Amino acid sequence: MDRGRRVKLILMLSIVVGSILALIASTQVWYSLHLTSAANHSAPVTVQGSVAAPALTALSLAGLALVAALAIAGPVVRVVLGVLGTLLGACILLSAGLAVGAPERAGTPAVTTVTGVSGNTSVKHLVAGIDSSAWPWIAIVGGVILALAGIAVLVTSRAWPGTSRRYQAVRFEPADASAADLAEELNQPGTTTQNGPASRDAAIDNWDELTRGEDPTR
DSSP: OOHHHHHHHHHHHHHHHHHHHHHHHHTSEEEEEEEOGGGTOOSOEEEEHHHHSTTHHHHHHHHHHHHHHHHHOOHHHHHHHHHHHHHHHHHHHHHHHHHHHOHHHHTHHHHHHHHOOOSHHHHHHHEEEEEEOSHHHHHHHHHHHHHHHHHHHHHHGGGSOOOOGGGSOOOOOOOOHHHHHHHHHHHSTTOOOTTOHHHHHHHHHHHHHHHTTOOTTO
């Protein structure tokens, strides 16, 4: 395997890994919020990643779709997709980073659901303690991987191998000159070949082979 193809596969795999890490993290519990007695709710309130960082799921799925597009993209489109991958990674970082920096704010929708109290300030006063999991940081790692892979695509995409012929435009080329001459000879009425009927039969046989897609000169 040549170096360009190997780099392409490694970067596409990196985008898949980063996107899947963020996607899995979005389905897990990030925080358990312990509320004060004023909340009249004794059980901890669990906050999933999809609540703490609502955009995480959509961003992760977009990262996976990016891989499919990169697999068939040409040189110019690869640059655009590299920029898009970098932006997706940065958005995942921002979304998860905001939740890590303010878990009470990230858990506001979950607290409002169980207590009926809304507003970031009001909810913050109800939170007595917070238990955090590793999943917010795993989402951040996924965002870092995706962003770095996007940058690497921008740097290395020119060295990637071309796309498969099935994705290239169809090109029409003129038929082989000998085939064209043979067809013209056979289609002219009243003409005979240089060596008589035997040569004409051979020419007809060659024409039949051409119509079947075979090479009569082999």
